[in-house]
Amino acid sequence: MFAEERQDKIIQLLNDRGKVVVKELSELFDVTEDCIRKDLRSLEKNGLLKRTYGGAVLNRQQAPNSDVVNRRTQNVEAKKRIADKAFSMIASNETIFLDISTTNIIIAEKLAASNKRVTVITNMIDVINAFSNSDHIKVIGTGGVYYKELDGFIGSTAIETISRYKVDKAFIGSVGINVFDKSVTTFDAEDGNTKKAIISAAKKAYLVMESKKFYMDGVYKFASLFDIDAIVLEDKPDEKIMKELEKAEVEII
Numbered sequence: 014m015f016a017e018e019r020q021d022k023i024i025q026l027l028n029d030r031g032k033v034v035v036k037e038l039s040e041l042f043d044v045t046e047d048c049i050r051k052d053l054r055s056l057e058k059n060g061l062l063k064r065t066y067g068g069a070v071l072n073r074q075q076a077p078n079s080d081v082v083n084r085r086t087q088n089v090e091a092k093k094r095i096a097d098k099a100f101s102m103i104a105s106n107e108t109i110f111l112d113i114s115t116t117n118i119i120i121a122e123k124l125a126a127s128n129k130r131v132t133v134i135t136n137m138i139d140v141i142n143a144f145s146n147s148d149h150i151k152v153i154g155t156g157g158v159y160y161k162e163l164d165g166f167i168g169s170t171a172i173e174t175i176s177r178y179k180v181d182k183a184f185i186g187s188v189g190i191n192v193f194d195k196s197v198t199t200f201d202a203e204d205g206n207t208k209k210a211i212i213s214a215a216k217k218a219y220l221v222m223e224s225k226k227f228y229m230d231g232v233y234k235f236a237s238l239f240d241i242d243a244i245v246l247e248d249k250p251d252e253k254i255m256k257e258l259e260k261a262e263v264e265i266i
Contacts, residue, residue, distance in 0.1 A: 014042065020052050024061055027071045031225035032251050034068040065253060071228045084115045091223045091247040092116045096123060098266055099184055099221055099245050107181040108132040110211050111140045113165040113204065114186025116221045118143060124150060134178055136207065137165040153178075160204075167207040175210045183215035184245070187222050189229035192257035195238040198231030205235030212240055219266070220244045227254050238263050 062069045096119035111117040121143035136155040157171030212218045243264035
């Protein structure tokens with residue numbers, strides 16, 4: 014395999030995983046670790062990645078702004094693993110909030126198929142629809158201004174409704190986290206302010222997101238890591254990110 018072809022595959026792996034490890038790449042491509050380090054230096058020089066101890070991560074990138082229809086078909090297996098973990102955290106007789114998030118649609122579907130009796134408050138239409146045939150789930154919609162791209166309600170009316178409730182657990186979506194400046198971001202200010210209200214209403218606030226979002230940023234900061242109790246992921250992030258999360262006392266689930 015030529016170096017250029019190998020480097021293209023390294024970038025593909027980075028886009029899928031958010032990080033790569035020298036030793037694993039060496040075994041995957043059947044070349045020496047020094048050869049892989051040379052590849053990473055070349056890619057870093059071209060601005061395609063940032064080398065770390067023992068590997069590399071993607072340069073931070075702007076998260077892609079796509080609507081719910083497109084996002085539902087992306088990273089499905091990772092979202093299912095996240096949803097499985099979140100579902101196991103929900104106990105019967107709890108009141109939970111499911112924010113606008115395609116992962117939360119999967120959580121809703123799992124609750125609908127279970128025998129857990131819970132109250133679900135949500136601002137997302139597809140979450141409400143998931144419970145259309147579920148007599149054991151009490152569903153409360155926030156109302157508000159409907160945003161088709163988000164498949165849900167955000168803004169002042171939704172925020173006013175949310176502020177009247179106190180929920181046991183809130184599961185919140187995010188487009189990106191920067192652990193070094195502790196920012197949790199989304200694309201839209203109204204969406205961000207609605208998420209902020211959800212965090213305030215919750216006894217425990219959990220982010221549900223894929224690990225790759227540690228390397229992405231939205232344009233609007235709606236929370237600090239210090240506002241979050243835990244993050245539910247499909248896989249643990251790299252050691253450097255874990256250390257920063259520990260500093261912020263954020264649990265990884």
